[in-house]
Amino acid sequence: MTRFNTQLVHGLPVNDNNTGAVNPPIYNSSTYAFESVETMPRWDYSRSGNPTREFLERQIAQLEHGTRGFAFASGLAAIHAVLSIFKPGDRIVVGKNIYGGTYSLFNEYFAERGITFEPVDTADYEALDDAVAGRKRVTFDGRELEATIPAKAVYFEVLTNPLIQVNNVNRIAAVAHRHGAIAIVDNTFVTPYLQQPLDLGADVVIHSATKYLAGHSEVTAGLVVVLDEEIGRKIYFAQNRFGGVLQPTECNDVRRGIQTLALRMDRQQANAQAIAEYLLAHPLVKTVHYPGVQRDHAKVLAENGLRGFGGVLSFEVVPGVDPGVVLNNLRIFRLAVSLGAVESLAEFPARMTHFELPKEERLKVGITDELIRLAIGIEDATDLIEDLGQALDKAYEVYVRDHAEAESLSQLASGVFA
Numbered sequence: 001m002t003r004f005n006t007q008l009v010h011g012l013p014v015n016d017n018n019t020g021a022v023n024p025p026i027y028n029s030s031t032y033a034f035e036s037v038e039t040m041p042r043w044d045y046s047r048s049g050n051p052t053r054e055f056l057e058r059q060i061a062q063l064e065h066g067t068r069g070f071a072f073a074s075g076l077a078a079i080h081a082v083l084s085i086f087k088p089g090d091r092i093v094v095g096k097n098i099y100g101g102t103y104s105l106f107n108e109y110f111a112e113r114g115i116t117f118e119p120v121d122t123a124d125y126e127a128l129d130d131a132v133a134g135r136k137r138v139t140f141d142g143r144e145l146e147a148t149i150p151a152k153a154v155y156f157e158v159l160t161n162p163l164i165q166v167n168n169v170n171r172i173a174a175v176a177h178r179h180g181a182i183a184i185v186d187n188t189f190v191t192p193y194l195q196q197p198l199d200l201g202a203d204v205v206i207h208s209a210t211k212y213l214a215g216h217s218e219v220t221a222g223l224v225v226v227l228d229e230e231i232g233r234k235i236y237f238a239q240n241r242f243g244g245v246l247q248p249t250e251c252n253d254v255r256r257g258i259q260t261l262a263l264r265m266d267r268q269q270a271n272a273q274a275i276a277e278y279l280l281a282h283p284l285v286k287t288v289h290y291p292g293v294q295r296d297h298a299k300v301l302a303e304n305g306l307r308g309f310g311g312v313l314s315f316e317v318v319p320g321v322d323p324g325v326v327l328n329n330l331r332i333f334r335l336a337v338s339l340g341a342v343e344s345l346a347e348f349p350a351r352m353t354h355f356e357l358p359k360e361e362r363l364k365v366g367i368t369d370e371l372i373r374l375a376i377g378i379e380d381a382t383d384l385i386e387d388l389g390q391a392l393d394k395a396y397e398v399y400v401r402d403h404a405e406a407e408s409l410s411q412l413a414s415g416v417f418a
């Protein structure tokens, strides 16, 4: 079998109807002719199946080391389909710090339909074990008893957003399986280039392919990969019956994006590392959240079965410096949500991606009012660093001006000039 980088480009044979085309054709057809009323054709209707979509679905299944893949119109459509395999009364343990849209889908939609979500710190394996086991003290017949109602699944992201904490798929999946639950992993920030969660014990892998896999801020798309046939059957049902399928042209955009995944990721990670190191040394920066600058980063990679930390990082400016001034003065970084594309983006989590979280909750998980998130692209690192440098300079000028004014005001008030 070929290796990963070759698989990205040549993973599947191209069935091009004998034209010699090196790329698979885009089948823009919603319906397909039957040969006769007696025959059942391979394809009949595009919601149920489309050859272009199938190519992408088989491509992601191969890269994630799964048995079956599914393509959806967005990451959230994919997550909705996966969650639909659960029933009222089921309990799902959810990692803290999941994507805001997922959090809202769980708590404002599925929770109202009888599924219970229990947030847990997935780095605390004892708390995780208790939560998955569902251990509860109950009083029965005057006696204290321990009742257990195990969860049906654990749902988490490998690299959390925006603080880039690492979740250990192997250990979390082992806890889930100990109690008969499945492990569902959102691998959006990681991609199969850096880790295949199914190899580490996960049962279902989800992607917002909008991000790294498509990689050019052109399409919204979602992908799911499974190992188990029965889970696959249920997710196919959801795909075909909810109908949130990815259209053939977009399937081709994602397929093409995947071919350059490794090249893009290599540059994005090298740039992210250089920028994190620059920020760490900057006097206006209080903290940098990127595991690549931790002293034990090689150990963190090895322990977690990761081949890199991706291209997203975040940092906090020192108190008194306005992160808004930094963000408003960036010239190469665009002020935008999303990530994983060729261009670098910067955003303000407290107001742009995590505003749905109540302030108290937001601060509790470390998303402060000084935090800036960067999604690094493939530009020259030096240009990106210079851009950040000049924006931080502007923020410093404003800081000095405001403090000088505040100083003279307080001097006025205290009568120094009287």
Ligand SMILES: *Cc1c(COP(=O)(O)O)cnc(C)c1O
Pocket: 074, 075, 076, 077, 099, 101, 102, 157, 161, 186, 188, 189, 207, 208, 209, 210, 211, 220, 221, 222
């Ligand atoms: C963007 C994102 C999603 C949602 O995907 P869409 O394609 O926007 O629907 C889910 N999970 C993570 C981690 C994401 O970054």
